[in-house]
Amino acid sequence: MKVLEEVQMTQTQHAKEYVNQLLKTVEDRNPNELEFQQAVKEVLDSLIPVLVKNPTYIQQGVLERMIEPERLITFRVPWVDDNGKVNVNRGFRVQFNSALGPYKGGLRFHPSVNASIVKFLGFEQILKNSLTGQPIGGGKGGSDFDPKGKSDMEIMRFCQSFMTELSKHIGPDIDVPAGDIGVGAKEIGYMFGQYKKLKGAYEAGVLTGKGIGYGGSLGRKEATGYGTVYFVEEMMKDQGSSFDQSTVVVSGSGNVSIYAMEKAIQLGAKVVACSDSSGYIYDPNGINLDTVKQLKEVDDKRIHEYVKEHPDASFEIGCSGIWSVACDIALPCATQNELDKEAAEMLVSNGVKAVGEGANMPSTQEAIDIFLDNEVLFAPAKAANAGGVAVSALEMAQNSTRLAWTEEEVDGRLHDIMKNIYRNSLEQSKAYDAPGNFVVGANIAGFVRVADAMIEQGII
Ligand SMILES: NC(=O)C1=CN([C@@H]2O[C@H](COP(=O)(O)OP(=O)(O)OC[C@H]3O[C@@H](n4cnc5c(N)ncnc54)[C@H](O)[C@@H]3O)[C@@H](O)[C@H]2O)C=CC1
Numbered sequence: 218m219k220v221l222e223e224v225q226m227t228q229t230q231h232a233k234e235y236v237n238q239l240l241k242t243v244e245d246r247n248p249n250e251l252e253f254q255q256a257v258k259e260v261l262d263s264l265i266p267v268l269v270k271n272p273t274y275i276q277q278g279v280l281e282r283m284i285e286p287e288r289l290i291t292f293r294v295p296w297v298d299d300n301g302k303v304n305v306n307r308g309f310r311v312q313f314n315s316a317l318g319p320y321k322g323g324l325r326f327h328p329s330v331n332a333s334i335v336k337f338l339g340f341e342q343i344l345k346n347s348l349t350g351q352p353i354g355g356g357k358g359g360s361d362f363d364p365k366g367k368s369d370m371e372i373m374r375f376c377q378s379f380m381t382e383l384s385k386h387i388g389p390d391i392d393v394p395a396g397d398i399g400v401g402a403k404e405i406g407y408m409f410g411q412y413k414k415l416k417g418a419y420e421a422g423v424l425t426g427k428g429i430g431y432g433g434s435l436g437r438k439e440a441t442g443y444g445t446v447y448f449v450e451e452m453m454k455d456q457g458s459s460f461d462q463s464t465v466v467v468s469g470s471g472n473v474s475i476y477a478m479e480k481a482i483q484l485g486a487k488v489v490a491c492s493d494s495s496g497y498i499y500d501p502n503g504i505n506l507d508t509v510k511q512l513k514e515v516d517d518k519r520i521h522e523y524v525k526e527h528p529d530a531s532f533e534i535g536c537s538g539i540w541s542v543a544c545d546i547a548l549p550c551a552t553q554n555e556l557d558k559e560a561a562e563m564l565v566s567n568g569v570k571a572v573g574e575g576a577n578m579p580s581t582q583e584a585i586d587i588f589l590d591n592e593v594l595f596a597p598a599k600a601a602n603a604g605g606v607a608v609s610a611l612e613m614a615q616n617s618t619r620l621a622w623t624e625e626e627v628d629g630r631l632h633d634i635m636k637n638i639y640r641n642s643l644e645q646s647k648a649y650d651a652p653g654n655f656v657v658g659a660n661i662a663g664f665v666r667v668a669d670a671m672i673e674q675g676i677i
């Protein structure tokens with residue numbers, strides 16, 4: 218017995234050293250790419266027990282290959298603004314891993330976009346897409362273009378220029394982009410139009426998140442937010458609780474936030490706060506979602522306008538203050554690293570029971586540790602927000618069969634996919650001695666499917 222324990226300890230030590238060496242390589246090869254380093258570290262640390270159990274993954278160099286993108290494309294995006302001035306932005310597409318299918322992942326238009334941001338998002342996308350069980354590889358892209366304050370015509374000219382270059386690298390069986398921060402149905406429409414014109418062919422499955430009238434899927438707009446709530450609902454059900462009568466705080470007020478709020482409200486919760494990059498609103502009567510939708514989906518206005526129509530509500534400048542609002546369930550749905558150690562401590566001291574990440578990597582590692590140490594149910598982004606890309610893959614399926622499913626059909630499939638992700642992550646967390654730790658469970662469940670496919674396809 219003692220000998221066996223000693224052997225296991227040596228193997229664990231060996232795997233830890235191997236992972237530390239890989240992390241050092243990631244730092245050396247990608248200096249200053251802090252978000253990418255953070256995303257890789259979280260995954261690699263949680264994979265140590267899998268490496269101990271399956272040394273083939275080390276022998277086959279699976280991790281060395283997985284942390285290096287198959288391709289990173291960077292390009293110039295020139296466009297002319299309404300004053301006739303020439304502007305130049307930078308475009309990116311990272312085609313990270315194609316073991317499971319065509320590269321798949323969104324495009325982000327935000328001034329903060331750089332190689333580190335697209336690589337962290339692309340790396341996470343590999344494992345997230347694997348978790349859905351669908352045939353999609355991992356990719357991501359975007360530009361440092363800021364759509365805020367731009368006219369429709371400026372956005373159109375930018376999207377056309379962006380697609381003129383991107384079109385050389387994508388296709389329904391190659392790489393299928395979609396939306397993310399700053400990219401919604403409008404931008405996807407402009408990019409789709411340009412792709413069609415350049416190719417002279419109607420390849421509906423080249424982009425997802427399209428308008429419903431020309432190949433988009435019912436339920437895609439709602440999918441990420443609904444999916445996040447479905448995952449948290451499963452976690453809570455297992456603990457004998459639910460959204461019903463719960464108080465919920467949701468950061469952001471974009472696509473993911475709005476539909477997370479909608480589903481939480483449908484399940485009987487009271488959502489009391491949401492935000493945008495200027496600050497947050499608190500409404501003790503429960504957020505009126507129609508007002509938020511009008512402000513954000515129609516009028517393109519700032520969130521503080523909400524209090525004009527709802528005098529009991531208040532607005533506070535600054536985003537991080539939202540985590541001081543007491544709640545049972547917190548859903549960070551805005552952006553990366555928006556929830557830090559102090560925010561996590563505040564949530565815990567106010568009695569939070571569950572946290573579900575609608576955004577990508579919204580919690581810092583310190584914040585995650587605080588949630589886990591305090592037995593807060595924690596749904597990590599890769600698992601909790603996989604519903605968006607899952608319905609994108611359903612959109613691809615509809616496009617290739619030239620069929621359009623009903624909203625009920627799509628939502629039913631989304632619900633099943635989220636339940637499966639929950640079950641698989643839970644099972645893996647148990648199999649690797651970390652029951653209920655969904656960070657470990659989701660990383661392992663996502664990794665094993667990609668790793669096995671990579672081994673079966675040879676060293677490429
Ligand atoms: N759209 C999708 O289907 C998916 C999106 N995600 C992730 O969800 C997050 C949100 O994306 P979307 O809703 O699509 O973008 P969006 O552009 O529709 O909305 C982003 C929202 O976050 C707000 N925001 C930005 N920085 C903020 C900050 N520091 N504090 C508070 N609010 C802030 C913006 O004002 C806006 O309301 C991102 O992390 C994205 O990568 C993840 C999976 C799928």
Ligand SMILES: O=C(O)CCC(=O)C(=O)O
Nearest residue numbers: 322323395397605606609
């Ligand atoms: O729908 C997609 O393809 C991409 C969704 C996405 O970007 C994400 O899951 O972060």
